[in-house]
Amino acid sequence: MPLLSFLIAFPLVAAVILLLVRSDKQRLVIVKIAAAVVAATAVITAAVFFKSGTVNIKINSEAFSRIVLILEIVLCGVIAFLSFRAKRILVGLLSITETALIVWFELAVGESLTVQADVVIDHLVIIMILIVGIIGSTITVYALGYMKDFQEKEKDVADRRPFFFFVMYLFLAAMFGLVLSNNLLNMYFCWEVTSFSSFLLIGYTGTKEAEHNSFRALWMNLLGGLAFAVAIVMLGCYDGTVEISRMIILGTKGADVVLPAALLVFAGLTKAAQMPFSSWLVGAMVAPTPTSALLHSSTMVKAGVFLIIRLGPVLGNNMAGILAMFAGSFTFLFASFAAISQSNGKKVLAYSTISNLGLIVCCAGIGTFESEWTAIMLVIFHAVSKSLMFLTVGTAEHHVGSRNIECFDGLFTKMPQLATCMVLGICAMFLAPFGMLISKWAAIKAFVDSGHALLLFALVFGSAATLFFWAKWLGKITAIVPEQKNVEKTVHGEEWFAIKGLSILTVITCVFFPMISSSVVVPYLKDIFHAATEVISEGNLITMSLMVIILVLLPVISSGHNKKKHTSINLSGVNAGSDVAFRGSISDTVPLSLRNWYLEDLFGEKKVMSLGNVVNIVTIAVVFSLLFGGMFHV
Amino acid sequence: MSKTLTAVLAGIAYVIFAPLLGGLLTGLDRKITAHVQRRKGPPVLQPFYDVFKLLGKENASINSAQDFYVGIFLLFTILSGIFFFTGGDILMVMLTATLAGVCLVVAAYSSNSPFSQMGAERELMQDMSYEPMLLVTAIGFYLVTGSFRVEKIISGPRVNIAFLPGIFIGLCFALIIKFRKSPFDISMSHEAHQEIVQGVVTEFSGPMLAMVQLAHWYENVVLFGIVALFFVWDAPWSFLLGLACCAGVFILGIVIDNSCARVKWQHMLRSSWIMTLAAGCVNLLVLMAMR
């Protein structure tokens, strides 16, 4: 227990110190130490609780819940104040409504409820702690170097770095709290803190666009928070519990927890940026890159899917499960399509995140052993490789001068090491034998076995689109353009540390895929489902991890052995001296420039996204009208 | 034990004989095409002459990265075939083949040449067009036989085609793209050289081009293997039926190749996705309803 308190309290302390420290040099030291401590604590926690199986801990303290309640009211006050100041009354009212609901509930009903376990630690929580602790803290180290360049480049943006790092560490603390909570009331508080922190981070630059996008993120997440609050009230009033574990036991025993489950799924959908709420995550890229990396990979959106995965056993073939399945699979399909038409690197990443989360949500919604296995695996591999991608794009942006993929021409010659890491990140996102793809393979099996043909169709077409947009990006950066200057000498050490560290982590997680499956994920699911099925055979998994090793070793072995003649490229014979220009029709020299396909006509962002939003709004509306209708019918 | 031995032998046989078979099929293809056009055509062994000639040529490339990618392309194409012929998981076969395909595309991109990039984009478009159908095919086999493993698929009690007629038609459609036949030969085609020179393979020369050629032969044999899966069940003679049907698909491909003009990519993408939905997905729905 002291270990867990330290896990949550230490980032908070670090956050406060970072808020107070103004000197760059001191911040450099503090963030590095804090990151190391957070990561180490996460690893130690994981090691301590790994063997012990599921551990339930009860906080026997009236004062604790009172403090949480007071903090909730304070948080609501701050949100309301900021919203009213920005003349966004509705956002403020949303916050007040849900907090009022929770306060009423806790004072009126909360007293009579007995809580058996406030904190539950099982293998899923351990995985989340590791993701947040290792990847989250790596991103804060990266932010050191990045924010220095950022403030130098963006002269108009006020230097509020102490505040920035404060919020980042606050975020980590809230995430630890969120994944550890079994008591929904505590989880709700952490949930709101993450919403609020992401609001602060997105609005960091203070521009009009940033303010607009940050409030959009806020209201969407508050809407999810409201659903969360309603779910708590319903659970408390009808089923007499506010614990997830109790809720799952009740649900599997046949009690009707579908409506609260559906509400919680809805909350998860908003946080995981599923359509129609995906626009907040796309809008979040106005913030400095470390923010996006944090939101997309290890924190925020992962909180949403974490909740839905947790609820897995009570989902399945009921309205709540159907909501998750369909909303998730439609999001997967449409977001993959939308990514094709994007040339802005961060936007491609945003859509890819949304689509992958869609797949996770969908798998979690099916609620079978296989699908939960897939969902958890996707969470792990997505967190690692997506954070790597964001960090490489952020660094590339600062040194190439644009985040447009078309400007990454010749990245391999301009920034060879960075490009190598980016190639690894991209491959890890969509190619066999890396983890993401093996998980998708498992998803196919899980979908067939659960008998959902529609989901399968979304999966096969979405995968094809995924292949297309990643491969064309991969092609762009692997193109070797002659006569480029190396510009990666000025990349900060902190950035290299984070990028290379995550690259190594990507390879390690993929190589140890069979081990992660057999020693962490399968035991957890066995506990939950009391049975085990083989998702992908051990032999296949080992073959895949051998393939990873081959793929990583091959470039190392084959480099430096090549003494072949190099020729110029085919420009129909009109090459003008070198391979970067040709002779035009009047013997003038025309620079050569190559552009990718974006298929705007077929997969235009507006078209695809509005279609997806409509489809998903209808899905959500149908599910909830059926649920509420069913409730009042009796 | 004997099962493992058979699998190993099948794998070794594939590595040795697949290029012979693949080359022979290409030669027959050229011969038949020539006869369709009332020409005499090259000798049946011409593809082998071509490859040996290419191997004997001066070795050169645009950059060293290119050799590396082409090497991986060949390696993983062979590997995917080994997975197939040792009775492995058909999804693994397809995913490995996708990896190989992406290596080819990246090899083309890496030269930074306009023709080869154009070919690479088109190749990706082809991948995107046929990928759903291939996955649907694998799923179809799983629904009928209860396994993704090739050894299980071919040892079922019933003939798979009886349950997968739609998927078979859809797959044949996708195979036109896979075999790089008209009307879907948009990424590399001898007939398109006014427009994209040789597309993806424009910048490969000599031994490297020979490797690409070899990889295609390996790939084609696996594709015919997938066709055969529809017709083979636990009756030993059904292998002959499988071979006969492969021959049928081969001839059909040549006929289509010779009677169609190349289409735009929009047309290819639309028609193959619609085909996947109309033939493949409907077949899947029926199978799922039957379960």
Add this chain to the structure above:
Amino acid sequence: MKSFEKKSPWILHYDATSCNGCDIEVLASLTPRYDIERFGMVNTGNPKHADVFLITGSVNAQSLPVVRRLYSQMLEPKVVVAVGICANSGGVFRDCYNVLGGVDKAIPVDVYVPGCAARPESIIDGVERALDILEKKAKMLHDGRLQELQEMDKLPPMPDFSAKKEAVV
């Protein structure tokens, strides 16, 4: 037994300034009537793949760098066939202000096919003769005499146009 080089000659056809007469004859040899594919010949349109460089028309200021570039992009062993009288010597265009002359002014030529326009039979015959030279060159390459071969097929120095231009002015 013929060598593989001889059985599988891939051709790059380039029109330097031809009036299209010879070009049509070159394409005619692809048709069912002449069907050069029966000799394994393929019209590749790509210097990276080609063994035989088939040029029609004389070389002028515009096409000179292209001819030289295409030639240098071809890999050993390679041969050049100049098809038609213009490609042989410049033909009736030899005195034009912008015409350098025959192909051999720009790059080394192995076989000359005369005619205006050259007949498909003679083009095929010319290529067949070029294949004998190709075979010899291939043998050199396989004997490890690549450098000698490269020396033989080296691009001559860039021809000078200035004298001709001044004479016209």
